Amino acid sequence: MSNGATGLKTPRIIFGSMARGAQDDAARVEVLQCAITNGLTTIDTAPLYDFGQAERQIALATKSLPHHAVQIFTKVGLRWDAGDHGDILFEFTDKDGSRRAVRRNSRPESICWEVEQSLERLQLETLDLVQIHQPDEHTPVKETMSALLDLRSAGKIRHIGVSNFSPAQIKTAQQALGEVPLASTQNEYSLVRRQIEAELLPLCRARNIGVLAYSPLAAGALTGSSKAQITQPMQEVIDNRLQPLAAEHGVSPAAIALAWVCQQPGVTAAIAGASTTAQVLQQANALDLTLAEQTLNRLTTEFARSPLEYPEFPPKGIYRKTRRLVGIALRKLRLRK
Numbered sequence: 241m242s243n244g245a246t247g248l249k250t251p252r253i254i255f256g257s258m259a260r261g262a263q264d265d266a267a268r269v270e271v272l273q274c275a276i277t278n279g280l281t282t283i284d285t286a287p288l289y290d291f292g293q294a295e296r297q298i299a300l301a302t303k304s305l306p307h308h309a310v311q312i313f314t315k316v317g318l319r320w321d322a323g324d325h326g327d328i329l330f331e332f333t334d335k336d337g338s339r340r341a342v343r344r345n346s347r348p349e350s351i352c353w354e355v356e357q358s359l360e361r362l363q364l365e366t367l368d369l370v371q372i373h374q375p376d377e378h379t380p381v382k383e384t385m386s387a388l389l390d391l392r393s394a395g396k397i398r399h400i401g402v403s404n405f406s407p408a409q410i411k412t413a414q415q416a417l418g419e420v421p422l423a424s425t426q427n428e429y430s431l432v433r434r435q436i437e438a439e440l441l442p443l444c445r446a447r448n449i450g451v452l453a454y455s456p457l458a459a460g461a462l463t464g465s466s467k468a469q470i471t472q473p474m475q476e477v478i479d480n481r482l483q484p485l486a487a488e489h490g491v492s493p494a495a496i497a498l499a500w501v502c503q504q505p506g507v508t509a510a511i512a513g514a515s516t517t518a519q520v521l522q523q524a525n526a527l528d529l530t531l532a533e534q535t536l537n538r539l540t541t542e543f544a545r546s547p548l549e550y551p552e553f554p555p556k557g558i559y560r561k562t563r564r565l566v567g568i569a570l571r572k573l574r575l576r577k
């Protein structure tokens with residue numbers, strides 16, 4: 241699939257390097273190499289994934305491959321290591337038991353620093369695509385985009401994208417880039433999570449912006465491997481439609497769900513995660529699987545009746561609670577002065 245405005249090309253399935261369970265480097269490298277060998281030659285990653293380790297594992301998995309055999313898409317704009325700057329996206333407990341916060345930070349100096357760090361971890365001189373991971377309401381988009389344009393001029397990045405941006409934020413980002421096209425936006429999309437259909441997909445189609453659909457298997461809910469809350473109606477569609485269709489086509493339910501995403505108008509590619517080589521091989525079957533119009537429509541209609549109900553990520557409660565605590569702390573500080 242290609243994005244006309246930029247010339248950026250990618251297979252319709254992108255390998256997502258965010259590991260969902262604990263895996264050592266050797267196991268992750270094996271899964272990554274299996275993906276590349278089987279045609280999933282674009283890899284999506286981020287500094288946030290395992291706090292830098294996912295990018296290091298990609299470097300390990302690709303070090304003996306020829307230049308340009310693999311395309312790396314990474315992201316910047318979420319910091320867990322930069323003090324108190326930026327709104328908290330979510331909190332977590334570190335390996336040593338201390339509470340840490342991941343914050344939105346798309347300030348120009350932070351973006352430039354992150355790109356250098358990713359280049360080093362990935363052992364690359366240029367990143368194929370750099371995406372702003374999450375919008376940062378406290379940094380003008382123009383400043384962030386200007387930093388990315390400078391990095392592009394310096395040859396450190398080839399293309400510029402965004403992730404989790406709303407349609408309005410996408411328009412602002414595109415405007416801030418001026419002559420340089422916004423290559424892509426990365427947003428959640430699957431048979432059971434269809435919010436982007438209303439506005440974002442039509443906008444990106446009209447403006448020739450690539451759409452990279454993340455969590456296309458609903459984080460494993462569609463394949464029965466996740467702890468997500470599957471409702472009874474959804475389970476029935478999986479059992480009575482998805483699984484028989486998979487058997488009919490001689491592929492896995494995962495491949496059918498991926499093909500559905502990839503065939504939706506405006507979608508450039510699906511970014512799928514996998515924890516085993518067997519899962520990767522099943523996903524690779526979706527690279528050239530084309531579902532008939534009637535099959536697509538049936539899946540669309542039947543899954544529309546059973547949207548996925550699972551907790552938002554990051555949990556909204558945590559975000560609100562943290563904001564409240566930060567507000568109280570700031571007020572106390574002001575009173576002390």
Ligand SMILES: NC(=O)c1ccc[n+]([C@@H]2O[C@H](COP(=O)([O-])OP(=O)(O)OC[C@H]3O[C@@H](n4cnc5c(N)ncnc54)[C@H](OP(=O)(O)O)[C@@H]3O)[C@@H](O)[C@H]2O)c1
Binds near residue numbers: 259404427514522
């Ligand atoms: N931009 C963002 O904010 C953002 C957010 C989320 C994800 N992403 C990107 O999208 C990628 C994928 O997202 P995701 O992991 O949330 O969702 P996903 O691709 O919808 O689900 C991946 C999970 O589905 C299961 N699975 C995959 N293939 C399977 C198969 N053939 N048979 C059975 N089960 C299978 C595995 O679960 P088990 O591991 O449990 O077996 C796997 O971990 C990430 O790696 C990341 O690159 C981006």
